[in-house]
Amino acid sequence: MTTEVRHVHERAAGELAALVERTFTLLDPLADACTEIVSQASADAPAPSARQLSGVDVLADRVMEQQSGLIGAGLVVAPGMLADEQRYLQWRQRRKDGSFAPLFLDVDTAGDDPYDYPEMEWFRVPAQQGRRMIGGPYFDYMGAETCTLTYAVPVVVGGAFVGIAGADLLLSWLERASLSVMRTIDAPAALVNHERRVVTDNTPVLATGERIDVAPMEHAHRYPVIEDLGWQLVVLQA
């Protein structure tokens, strides 16, 4: 591979990184607000109530206003964190008419099909490892009901994990936004997540969500995109 070609790949990886990172920066105000609520509550009461979180709705809407591909945003609380609810989401969604609305879902573990968020990787990884995460690409059957990436940053107060600030990004939005970058690569290429699953690509032979096997990965040119998440740009041998 020539230096020129390598340069094209590296630049594409850099542009993809900027695109993916942008959504994370939008989450800062949500995470800060969560930190503040939990810190204040601990001064006079042992734990905040669910109602105290409702003030972040306006911030969640603002997150979605800043990126048209975002269809959900809010807080997802660590089980046992609140005084009045064992599990809780303070989540807003973009409706089909463009307006924002609260999202309610069955998180009650007594039901036969609860929305079992502590088991989902976008919650589990921040909770257990204290690091940010993007879940997916996945078809969010119980939630957004479309192919989605769920961004999540851990909120930690006084050393304790209290929940995540997060947002749902439409995969179709990322696909469109990344197509011009992906097209600069003159070989089959894919942005893959930590499981080697395709997020977006430039070739008909790969599909969203498809796992690239270990062998072709080893023969591919690989460029880090988001290092802490294990996301890479993979350029396969043409």
Added chain:
Amino acid sequence: MSNESALARSTVLAPLGRGGRAEEVVQRISESISLGLLVDGEQLPSETDLSAMLGVSTVPLREALASLRQQGLIETRRGRNGGSFVRSAAGPTKAALERRLAAFTVSQLRDAGDELTAISGAAARLASSRASNDSIRRLSVLAQRLLTANGAAQRARTDSRFHIEVAVAATSERLTRHEAALQAELGSLLWWPDSTDLQVEQAVAEHVAIAQAIHREDAALARDLAQQHVNGNTQRLIERRIRLGER
């Protein structure tokens, strides 16, 4: 919605007296469910509409919905097509299921079964190369969940949920929608008040085998097992339909 149902709903959801409070909303809706005015699976109006209909503000309404959720009388599904849905514990009677099954002819059941075979087989095949680690974990949990489901309605929901998750694991929006629609139509006919524990064990064994084939990334086996499973279910439905005779 039928006119009858619309009428029932307008009565059920007529404004409460002055100062409508959470407890009154809970009482009104839970009574309506126990009287059968709101039926299993029926979607409640949006929070905004409910609030206007019942004449209560959002805060007590949200409290009421949370309480109804806790009592298991409604479930709230996330998402654009989400909302609050009535969940009646009673489940369908044998007579109600027979009426629904009799609405199909044998050849219509076979045709629907063929469609489900195509969708479920394709979903299982694609899931083998696309399932995330999260999906694989979830599939293995859902495969077994039928063992602890109680009654025909919960068994049917749990069974359907496994098959929908296979399509979810395939990361396919269209296959998932299709699978969910077919499960709503046919899945609810698979489990009856007289279904046996042996049938549950057999279904669970088949679910587990499908989940394992997906986990091992064996696309052809996953597809074949999913198709055999659907064929077996369709045959059971057809046998039952034939026993019902000329209705």
